[in-house]
Amino acid sequence: MKPNRNEALSAIEKSWDIAIIGGGATGVGIAADAASRGYKTLLLEKYDFAKGTSSKSTKLVHGGVRYLANGDVKLVYSALRERGLIFKNAPHVSFVQSFVIPSYSLFGKLKFLIGLKVYDWMAGKLRIGKSTLLSKKEVVEKLPKVKTKDLIGGVQYYDGQFDDARLAINLAQTAMEHGATVLNYAEVVRIEKDANQKVNGLTFVDRETGVSYTVSAKAVINATGIFVDDILKLDTPSHRNLVRPSQGTHLVVDKKFLGNEDALMIPETSDGRVLFGVPWHGKVLLGTTDTPLNAHEIEPKPLDQEIDFILKTADQYLENAPTKKDILSIFAGLRPLAAPTEGDANSTKEISRDHKLISSASNLITITGGKWTTYRKMAEETVDMAIKIGHLPVKECRTTDLPIHGFTKEKHTGHWQVYGSDVQEIMQLTESNPELKEKLHDRYDFIAAEVVWACQQEMALRVEDFLARRIRFILLDAQASLEAAPKVARIMAQCLGKSDEWIENEINSYKQLVRNYVI
Numbered sequence: 001m002k003p004n005r006n007e008a009l010s011a012i013e014k015s016w017d018i019a020i021i022g023g024g025a026t027g028v029g030i031a032a033d034a035a036s037r038g039y040k041t042l043l044l045e046k047y048d049f050a051k052g053t054s055s056k057s058t059k060l061v062h063g064g065v066r067y068l069a070n071g072d073v074k075l076v077y078s079a080l081r082e083r084g085l086i087f088k089n090a091p092h093v094s095f096v097q098s099f100v101i102p103s104y105s106l107f108g109k110l111k112f113l114i115g116l117k118v119y120d121w122m123a124g125k126l127r128i129g130k131s132t133l134l135s136k137k138e139v140v141e142k143l144p145k146v147k148t149k150d151l152i153g154g155v156q157y158y159d160g161q162f163d164d165a166r167l168a169i170n171l172a173q174t175a176m177e178h179g180a181t182v183l184n185y186a187e188v189v190r191i192e193k194d195a196n197q198k199v200n201g202l203t204f205v206d207r208e209t210g211v212s213y214t215v216s217a218k219a220v221i222n223a224t225g226i227f228v229d230d231i232l233k234l235d236t237p238s239h240r241n242l243v244r245p246s247q248g249t250h251l252v253v254d255k256k257f258l259g260n261e262d263a264l265m266i267p268e269t270s271d272g273r274v275l276f277g278v279p280w281h282g283k284v285l286l287g288t289t290d291t292p293l294n295a296h297e298i299e300p301k302p303l304d305q306e307i308d309f310i311l312k313t314a315d316q317y318l319e320n321a322p323t324k325k326d327i328l329s330i331f332a333g334l335r336p337l338a339a340p341t342e343g344d345a346n347s348t349k350e351i352s353r354d355h356k357l358i359s360s361a362s363n364l365i366t367i368t369g370g371k372w373t374t375y376r377k378m379a380e381e382t383v384d385m386a387i388k389i390g391h392l393p394v395k396e397c398r399t400t401d402l403p404i405h406g407f408t409k410e411k412h413t414g415h416w417q418v419y420g421s422d423v424q425e426i427m428q429l430t431e432s433n434p435e436l437k438e439k440l441h442d443r444y445d446f447i448a449a450e451v452v453w454a455c456q457q458e459m460a461l462r463v464e465d466f467l468a469r470r471i472r473f474i475l476l477d478a479q480a481s482l483e484a485a486p487k488v489a490r491i492m493a494q495c496l497g498k499s500d501e502w503i504e505n506e507i508n509s510y511k512q513l514v515r516n517y518v519i
Helices: 005-010 025-037 065-069 073-089 106-126 136-142 164-177 225-235 304-317 372-389 414-432 448-457 463-470 478-496 500-517
Strands: 015-021 041-044 094-103 132-135 153-162 181-183 186-193 199-206 212-222 243-254 263-266 275-280 283-287 329-338 355-359 365-369 439-441 444-447
Touching: 005 181, 015 025, 015 199, 025 041, 025 164, 025 372, 041 164, 041 186, 065 073, 065 106, 073 094, 073 106, 073 153, 073 372, 094 106, 094 136, 094 275, 106 153, 132 136, 136 153, 153 164, 164 181, 164 372, 164 463, 186 212, 186 225, 212 225, 212 372, 225 243, 225 329, 225 365, 243 304, 263 304, 275 304, 283 304, 329 365, 329 500, 355 372, 365 372, 414 444, 414 448, 439 448, 439 478, 444 448, 444 478, 448 463, 448 478, 463 478, 463 500, 478 500
Parallel strands: 015 041, 015 212, 041 181, 094 263, 212 365
Antiparallel strands: 094 153, 132 153, 186 199, 199 212, 243 283, 243 329, 263 275, 275 283, 355 365, 439 444
16 A cells, blocks of 8 residues: 555555554564565554654664673574664665774773674674774774773674664555555554454544544554553553563764764673664764663653763763763653562663563453564564464465565665665655755755655654654754754645644644753
8 A cells, every 4th residue: 555644544444354553663563574474454553653662772783782791692692683684674774883892901801802702603694793802003093082091902893773763664664565554643542352352353543633443353463662551451451560661861962972983882881781872874872771660651751860871971981072062862762671570670671671472361462572673573473473363374474585665785875875765766856846955954964855755655744753753853963853843844734735723833842842852
C-alpha cells in the first residue's frame, strides 16, 4: 500500500492475521517480518513512529562491550550477529564507527584490549574491524581534545552507528511495501475477546478524527516498550508491572569538543558504567546515563544530576570540555527493563538488556526489553510465537536477507545519506518546483522538499514528526529547529490541507516540546 494514511483508514479491513500495538523499533520490525512472510498485518501506534525510546538512543548498533564485561555473553553474541545484518540490509542508515579508549594505566590498556579481542572474535565473519593497541601519539591524533596528562596510549575498536528514527521509518515503509497497513496516531483502547476470554481483536481510535474502529486478529502483539504494562492492564486489570523504566540522557554539542571522526569510549565512569562521545550528523553526542525511575512518560525530562554527571565525566577526559552553555540539545529516553525484585530497586546496570517474550492466559503476546540492535531477532521470535498462537500457516522468516526501504550502497554526502535510494525522488521535487530548494534554516542544509516528501511518503502529520524524527533537527540544535518551525508548519499545512489555526497550534505545541530539549 502507499503511505497515505487517510486512504489506509478508509479501506481498513475487519480481519487480520497479526495486529501489532506499538510503532517503535520492535513493532515496526515485527510488522516488516510478518508482512514479508505474507501474513495480513496491521500495526497501530498511539503517537508517531519511534516517538518514544526508539528515537532517543545513543545511536549505536553494537554488541555491547559493557554487557560482555557483565558476563552476558549470549546477548552480545546475538547482538553482534544482528549488527552485521543491519549493515547488510540497511547500509544507508548504518555506518562503521571507530572508537578509541584512552588508557592511563598499562593494566587498563591490556585489559581492554583482551576484552575487545574477544568482542571481535565473537562477531565471526561479520566482524567489522580489528581492535588494536594505540600509542599515546596515535590516541592524540585520533582524539585531539583528549587530556594527555598521564596518558600512556589506548585501544581502538570498531562498532556501529546508525540513525534510529530513520531506520524505524524505513522499516514501517518496508512493511507497507509487503502489504501491511501501518498507522500512526492510532490509539488502542480495548482488547477484544471471544466467549472463552481469548484475545481475538482490538478497538482503536484515530486520534486525528476521533473515529473508533474494531478489528479482529488471529494474533495480537503488545510491542509498546515502556508502555507494555498499560496494554497488559487492558487485558488483565490486576496485572502486576513487568517493567521499570531506566532513563538514558544524552547531550549534543559542537564537534569541536571531540576533534575528528573517531568516537570516545570511557569504559569506567565514577558509577561503574560506560560513557560515549560519538560524532553524529556533524555534532557530538555525549551519553548515556542509567537512572531508575518509578514512572514512565512519552517525553521524559532529563534530570539536572544526569546533565552534571555527563559534563563532569567528559571534563575528566577532554581538554576544554563543554559546559552547560555549549549544549545544543539534550534528550532522554526510557529503557523498558525487567521490574527489579526487592533489594535492587535502585540498580539497573546489572539487569540484562535481553528481551522477554511471553503470552498471557488470554493469548495476548507481549515482547519487551531488548535493544535496537536486536530488533530483527526479537521480531522473528515474536512472529514465530504469533504463528503458533494464531494457528497461522507456517512460513519461514525472510528478514535475514531482506533489504530495508532506502537500501543503497551509494554514499551520499551530509544528511542526505539517510534517505538512501529516495534521494533522487526528493531532488525531482525541486526540479518541478524550484522553491522547494529553499533552506529551512540558514545554518543547516535541510530544505523545503524534505517537508513535502515527509508528508507525502513518510506519514508525517505534525511539525514535531518532521523536525524530530523525519529529520533529526531537534536533536542536533533544538533552538535552531524552533526557528525553522513556522516555515515547516506552513509547508505541511499546504501539503495536508490544514488551516491557519492548525499552523498556529502546531508552532505553539512545538515550542512547548523544545523546552524539554534545552537548558
